[in-house]
Amino acid sequence: MASSGTKEISYEELKALLAKSQNVTLVDVRSKDEVDKGRIPGSIHIPVDTVEAAFAKEPEDFRAVYGITKPALDAPELVFHCQMGRRGGVATSKIHELGFVNARNYAGGYKEWSEKEGK
Numbered sequence: 001m002a003s004s005g006t007k008e009i010s011y012e013e014l015k016a017l018l019a020k021s022q023n024v025t026l027v028d029v030r031s032k033d034e035v036d037k038g039r040i041p042g043s044i045h046i047p048v049d050t051v052e053a054a055f056a057k058e059p060e061d062f063r064a065v066y067g068i069t070k071p072a073l074d075a076p077e078l079v080f081h082c083q084m085g086r087r088g089g090v091a092t093s094k095i096h097e098l099g100f101v102n103a104r105n106y107a108g109g110y111k112e113w114s115e116k117e118g119k
Helices: 011-020 033-034 048-056 061-068 087-095 107-118
Strands: 025-028 078-081 104-106
Touching: 011 107, 048 061, 048 087, 078 087, 078 107, 087 104
Parallel strands: 025 078, 078 104
Antiparallel strands: none
């Protein structure tokens, strides 16, 4: 059931996913200072060192803190990202261990997104 290694998603795949689905949960695991400088539209901020605790919360508590419905363990559209991919990979690995089997890491991170989006 557990994946071998971190599943990744490319810029093109993420753009297509965001365009076709309203159900994407895009989690920005960077620091508050980094997020304040720019973010991918629609992302929610959960710092990498709090990801495990956040996704271990009961659904009502998750919604109260983050303002969105907690994704199901088999949610197909759960994506993590950071600035350049490392912290997003760490978060994705932690989430896989909690049973979120389809979680993916946007390895290009905000750096690639902002370059391609011309921000």
